[in-house]
Amino acid sequence: MNKLSLILFFNLLNIVLSFNNINKNRFATNVVHGEFESDKLTGNLITPIILGTTFTQILPGLRPGVDDPDSHGSGYFYSRMGNPTRGSLERTLALSENANYSAVFSSGMAAISTIIQTLKYDDHVIAMNDLYGGTSNYFKNIAEESNGIKFTFIDMSNLDVLEKSIKSNTKLIWLESLTNPLLKTVDVKEVSKIAQKYNCLLVVDSTFTSPYLFNPLDNGADLVIHSATKYISGHSDIIMGVIMCNDKKLIKKIRFIQGGIGAVPSPFDCYLALRGLKTLHLRMDASQKNALQLANFLESRNLVEKVIYPGLKSYEQYELVKTQFRGPGSIISFYIKGDQSVINTFLKSLKIFKLAVSLGAVESLMCVPALMTHASVPKEIRESIGITNNLIRISVGIEDINDLIDDINQSFNQVFKQELNKF
Numbered sequence: 001m002n003k004l005s006l007i008l009f010f011n012l013l014n015i016v017l018s019f020n021n022i023n024k025n026r027f028a029t030n031v032v033h034g035e036f037e038s039d040k041l042t043g044n045l046i047t048p049i050i051l052g053t054t055f056t057q058i059l060p061g062l063r064p065g066v067d068d069p070d071s072h073g074s075g076y077f078y079s080r081m082g083n084p085t086r087g088s089l090e091r092t093l094a095l096s097e098n099a100n101y102s103a104v105f106s107s108g109m110a111a112i113s114t115i116i117q118t119l120k121y122d123d124h125v126i127a128m129n130d131l132y133g134g135t136s137n138y139f140k141n142i143a144e145e146s147n148g149i150k151f152t153f154i155d156m157s158n159l160d161v162l163e164k165s166i167k168s169n170t171k172l173i174w175l176e177s178l179t180n181p182l183l184k185t186v187d188v189k190e191v192s193k194i195a196q197k198y199n200c201l202l203v204v205d206s207t208f209t210s211p212y213l214f215n216p217l218d219n220g221a222d223l224v225i226h227s228a229t230k231y232i233s234g235h236s237d238i239i240m241g242v243i244m245c246n247d248k249k250l251i252k253k254i255r256f257i258q259g260g261i262g263a264v265p266s267p268f269d270c271y272l273a274l275r276g277l278k279t280l281h282l283r284m285d286a287s288q289k290n291a292l293q294l295a296n297f298l299e300s301r302n303l304v305e306k307v308i309y310p311g312l313k314s315y316e317q318y319e320l321v322k323t324q325f326r327g328p329g330s331i332i333s334f335y336i337k338g339d340q341s342v343i344n345t346f347l348k349s350l351k352i353f354k355l356a357v358s359l360g361a362v363e364s365l366m367c368v369p370a371l372m373t374h375a376s377v378p379k380e381i382r383e384s385i386g387i388t389n390n391l392i393r394i395s396v397g398i399e400d401i402n403d404l405i406d407d408i409n410q411s412f413n414q415v416f417k418q419e420l421n422k423f
């Protein structure tokens with residue numbers, strides 16, 4: 001072979017090799033561009049907000065938009081059943097999660113309850129014992145009370161306990177990628193093997209990790225849900241949920257239930273979520289960097305009894321977090337030393353951190369889970385798993401880290417002042 005044909009050969013090889021990857025852009029490119037193609041007529045670049053509730057039919061029953069990828073092949077006729085703005089968000093989210101299918105909902109709880117609606121009376125679910133407060137409330141006080149679905153709550157870190165809890169009517173295993181507020185995790189791949197062995201579906205609520213840090217479907221899960229209210233939208237301005245999966249039959253059932261019960265988000269909220277999603281990677285990188293510095297700072301302070309942060313060497317499952325996730329996230333929990341008056345003075349003195357529930361947005365928030373997010377969990381259960389009144393959860397935002405540290409420092413000083421005055 002002469003030199004020219006050698007060059008041609010390698011160029012050809014390159015083209016053939018890159019062909020496989022042609023649609024495989026990376027995360028940041030996927031969330032910025034989604035799968036939206038600019039409008040052929042106007043050249044409009046971003047997903048428009050389509051407010052129409054009804055769509056003109058071509059002939060009775062013959063729907064427009066069957067070819068629009070955002071209609072998922074069923075065309076448009078009534079916005080509860082399908083909307084172009086919602087479809088665009090669904091396809092972009094699926095791309096970010098490396099999922100085949102996605103359906104967005106009017107809240108995270110609407111997504112969660114839709115999955116439970118796929119079950120029948122007397123079906124059994126095994127879930128972690130420190131789930132998000134709203135999820136455990138829905139499971140116990142609504143799904144079990146009204147729908148007769150049975151739940152067993154266990155410490156999932158022991159896989160023997162999990163295997164022994166499986167019954168002939170067990171249909172789902174329910175996990176959170178990182179739990180709230182104690183930030184525990186389990187080996188999702190190992191749990192998925194057990195789910196497969198017993199023919200159960202594995203559901204992972206991946207809200208705390210977001211599609212940027214973890215993709216449960218790639219780790220053996222059958223369904224992944226997010227409260228898109230948190231990291232995905234990221235600006236504390238919409239309530240939304242999403243379910244993603246790879247199985248066509250499963251998504252059909254989920255869409256059927258969603259249309260039937262009407263748990264759909266507005267087109268405007270879908271637009272805001274698409275807009276938020278474009279910067280998920282930047283926001284998560286920034287808040288995670290802040291969180292690690294803040295966790296180290298807290299660990300060095302006398303008023304702090306213990307810090308729980310998956311990026312700290314002192315964190316119990318540090319090695320698992322390192323292999324399972326692309327980063328430790330930006331939620332920190334810590335136990336403060338002192339009684340309720342110490343806690344109240346500390347929280348009241350903060351100027352940048354706001355005392356509020358929710359998480360995963362640009363601004364830093366603190367909350368006391370025992371009195372706020374987990375107030376509906378009975379006190380004995382709460383305390384037995386470590387959610388005591390002196391546990392504070394921080395959702396770290398993207399502010400300047402020096403201001404965040406200064407703010408906590410000056411609040412600690414207010415506490416010292418108050419305690420000195422007692423003498």
Ligand SMILES: *Cc1c(COP(=O)(O)O)cnc(C)c1O
Pocket residue numbers: 107108109110132134135176180205207208227228229230239240241
């Ligand atoms: C917030 C949250 C939910 C519920 O989502 P909403 O959007 O508030 O309905 C479910 N799971 C987790 C882990 C959450 O943080």
